[in-house]
Amino acid sequence: MARGRSKQGGNRKRETRWREVLDAAAAEFAEHGFLGTSTGAIAKRLGLRQGRLYYYIPSKQRALELVCQLSTEEMVGGLMEIVARDGDPLEQLRRAIAFHMEWLGGRRDYCLTFLRERRHVAGPAGRLLADTARRYERLFEQIFRTGVARGRFRADCNPAQAAFGTLAIANAFGLRAQRRGAPLPPGTARWIADLVLDGLACGKARAKR
Amino acid sequence: MARGRSKQGGNRKRETRWREVLDAAAAEFAEHGFLGTSTGAIAKRLGLRQGRLYYYIPSKQRALELVCQLSTEEMVGGLMEIVARDGDPLEQLRRAIAFHMEWLGGRRDYCLTFLRERRHVAGPAGRLLADTARRYERLFEQIFRTGVARGRFRADCNPAQAAFGTLAIANAFGLRAQRRGAPLPPGTARWIADLVLDGLACGKARAKR
């Protein structure tokens, strides 16, 4: 390729810079929202002038799509591994939650952007995103289903609801901690897993009392 | 006086129209976000031309503030009554959650707007809003604190965390149902209360197992 002097080196550098651009976009999107972010603000964060941004990304819209896709797809990949590995569903759930919390902490900007700004991703990209999100939730669902089937979780546990609820709780606590700027306290994942287990999977069904 | 009467009538009509304007704003804000909403869109929803809107509201910004303030303040009022009435903390929590879910259902647009768009309310109005939100959460906190003190909830229940978690779960389920356009299924509030009780207030603390 004419562009990179050494193909490898050039591409790697380019790739690196490209990630930096996405990081900057994610940071701005997380802080001010997609519509509240100007391309100038992203550029400024990178020490570039506005126009230059378009060398790296084709549009602000596309940047949002990429930010939303990148981490979600990696998250699905990671979670798949956990679910694929056999083991006690209860342990699996703990690991899954720990995994999820790690991402919330490590990729805060990407997660926040995905959670709050995905509404601005429409069309094919939006459908792709919705699909990825569904796959992620289904993996949690599967853990609950297995747990119920094996008698580890209580019989009236609704896997779909449990999966949704688990993510809601994990995200709420995970992002609350973020909002305060502090890293997640170490026991958080464990504590949330217990909360979920008691409330959604193992506790006595209250309504029956 | 003839004028007094006509003035009354005028004011009532004006007041009504004002609420309609806020409703329309809330609906648009909930659907497209504050920044994604143009004043023209609000006007269109009301069958007005854009400029006319400013006869009722001083600015889009102020409309957002009012939308965010109106329902939250009423919610605090309602919840205060529930908490003030004496009774079993467990029953109080159930009533509180039911009350909260009713608002999520009945004032969907206002609640969504508050939850997602309040970040765009800055300055004094923002501080007021934060204060109202804090008061609301504190009322839930108080229920948990009383429950722990009276031995109805488990000893290691952290009232602040429990209050936060309760709202996170209630909002997540309440608004998920909304997103699908359907009204909340009748048992939802009860079911969520059980979830919260098992997970946050009464279940065995897993970590100790």
Next chain:
Amino acid sequence: MARGRSKQGGNRKRETRWREVLDAAAAEFAEHGFLGTSTGAIAKRLGLRQGRLYYYIPSKQRALELVCQLSTEEMVGGLMEIVARDGDPLEQLRRAIAFHMEWLGGRRDYCLTFLRERRHVAGPAGRLLADTARRYERLFEQIFRTGVARGRFRADCNPAQAAFGTLAIANAFGLRAQRRGAPLPPGTARWIADLVLDGLACGKARAKR
């Protein structure tokens, strides 16, 4: 006429109200300028609602024209009498200046509006205004011309320039006092007349020294 119950009474009342409207317009124009004045502001000053104004005036533009014309025409009338009356040009000038200062004080809003806002009167009305203003200046000019002809003013006094200068000085001092909110101090007109006489009409022509 169908409109007034008693023609006389109705018209007089109407006439009065009409003057009040013009006064209010003049006051706003003087304070905020023509473009800086909204019809709502004029209406407010009168205790009316915006729309009602159009019962009295056909347009904001026309209101400006009337404000500018009214006092200038009366001023021309008054000054003509002074100039017509025979007498020492020096005394005439004193009287003319006193007359001018009285108007600046008594019709402050009208004078300010005329002086600063007449640029916004275009078309036939603008030409009429320019003509009236020219007639006014010419009357001063005439005093100087007579004074020179009769040997009361120095020979090299340029009547046109002297007239222009006289008005500039009178307006500047007259309106400065106004700006400070105080009524013109009693001796002002006399003092200004002396200034003008020394500087423009009687003093030794410096350039010759």
Next chain:
Amino acid sequence: MARGRSKQGGNRKRETRWREVLDAAAAEFAEHGFLGTSTGAIAKRLGLRQGRLYYYIPSKQRALELVCQLSTEEMVGGLMEIVARDGDPLEQLRRAIAFHMEWLGGRRDYCLTFLRERRHVAGPAGRLLADTARRYERLFEQIFRTGVARGRFRADCNPAQAAFGTLAIANAFGLRAQRRGAPLPPGTARWIADLVLDGLACGKARAKR
């Protein structure tokens, strides 16, 4: 450094363009007033599209402030030099008036804008402007005060009034000539100085006659 050089060049070009923008704004403000000037009109004068203007100036308001500040501050600087240089107060006054007239001619748009539109500069910028204007007037005042102290001007000359009057006369004649589009006739400054000297500083006080 290559960048340094290009930056220099860029800055100089930018600076130049910036002055052109202010010149255009001043021209429009002088012709149509601040409120009568649309940003589009300024842009058109520069051959730009409206939006582009905001690359050079942050707002129309700020442009007005800059137009008003720029020349007034330079004028104060120039006048200070004249007053600082020792010499006959009478000669000083002549120089000061000549200096003032030169500015009226050379920076007509800026001066007109300052004189007529400064009322639209409020807040801190307005206070700064008022201060600069006061300093300018005080410098003239000082000339008169010195002249009286040294017995060159008549004893009952009021320096503050004389300064105000001098500026009123100079502005009136200076801007009248401008309005007619012609440059100031050569002897004007001299002639005005004589007028001022006779009327304000040296003539016999008429009232005593």
Next chain:
DNA sequence: TATGAATGAGTATTCATTCAT
């Protein structure tokens, strides 16, 4: 790789004016 000039379209807000009541 980077800059800055340029643009076109969009958006909130204001306001003179009209009209039915």
Next chain:
DNA sequence: TATGAATGAATACTCATTCAT
């Protein structure tokens, strides 16, 4: 005599995007 609802046009300002250099 007065009101309030309604409108259409204007206007300041922002911003994503392009392109010559």
